[in-house]
Amino acid sequence: MQLTRLTDYGLRVLMYAALTPANRKCRIADVAESFGIPRNNVMKIVNKLANEGFIYTTRGKGGGFQLGKPETEIYIGEVVSCLEENLQIIDCESYCGCPIIPSCRLRRAFSSARVAFLQELDSYTLKDLVGSAAPLRRLLRIASR
Amino acid sequence: MQLTRLTDYGLRVLMYAALTPANRKCRIADVAESFGIPRNNVMKIVNKLANEGFIYTTRGKGGGFQLGKPETEIYIGEVVSCLEENLQIIDCESYCGCPIIPSCRLRRAFSSARVAFLQELDSYTLKDLVGSAAPLRRLLRIASR
DSSP states (O other): OOOOHHHHHHHHHHHHHHHSOTTSOBOHHHHHHHHTOOHHHHHHHHHHHHHTTSEEEEOSTTOEEEESSOGGGOBHHHHHHHHOSOOOSSOGGGSTTOTTGGGOOHHHHHHHHHHHHHHHHTTOBHHHHHTTSHHHHHHHTOOOO | OOOOHHHHHHHHHHHHHHHSOTTSOBOHHHHHHHHTOOHHHHHHHHHHHHHTTSEEEEOSTTOEEEESSOGGGOBHHHHHHHHOSOOOSSOGGGSTTOTTGGGOOHHHHHHHHHHHHHHHHTTOBHHHHHTTSHHHHHHHTOOOO
16 A cells, blocks of 8 residues: 655655755755655656645746745645545456446445545644754755755 | 555455355355456465455365354454555655655654554444445355355
8 A cells, every 4th residue: 555656756855845944945956866766756746746836946047946835734645645646545447347346335445544544644744744854954964044 | 555456356355255155165266257356366365364364264175265253343454454565655665775764754644644544444344345245246146045
């Protein structure tokens, strides 16, 4: 029941942005280097996060990205819902003609479990993930001003 | 955030066993045929379910498998916990030297979301999944006696 790697990267990008002082922009290359993840994947997820309004990007020299809203207003369940391409716990579509679909109660059980999962994640905001910021800034070598 | 196919098969095997009258044994070939899933996968998951005590098997002529305990005492969260080989929502181990591990709060958030997911599934028993039995028996062509 793992999330996709891109969702994971997306959460890291948001944490990085939350840890960066508001007067500075984040650069894709820095995020990729700090976490040791491929630059083109960071670029892909930055675009997706921008489309969803979690960050906004500025092009050109001195460009980069910043949080699109306060870190206390970014709920982790919402982020995961937006980034995961498939929230089906079991992919019924991949069974050609699963015989029990008309009376299947498993889907209902998984649907309510998925809601419980996302609701629990929504009890955390991006602010909760970065905490006091200082320890994570040290680990990621982000200057505090 | 999908479960593995084997977990899915495991739940189907249990539903099939719950739908089969107590005086009859289930055969791997019948389960495989009814759901259109590979026989060796059914065999693999039947062994696992037997090891976990959810079913018991009888070898030899006239052998097969039956539920190891009443369907009202088989909790779906417990089954999923036993069958999923990896319940980590994000696989931190696959990052060689993830830099934020010492101060990561994401793992805590995912850990509590996983608990919420499994707790919700535990509010369903195998009995809830098969309901009145008749509709699923019809779909799977299981005789009612």
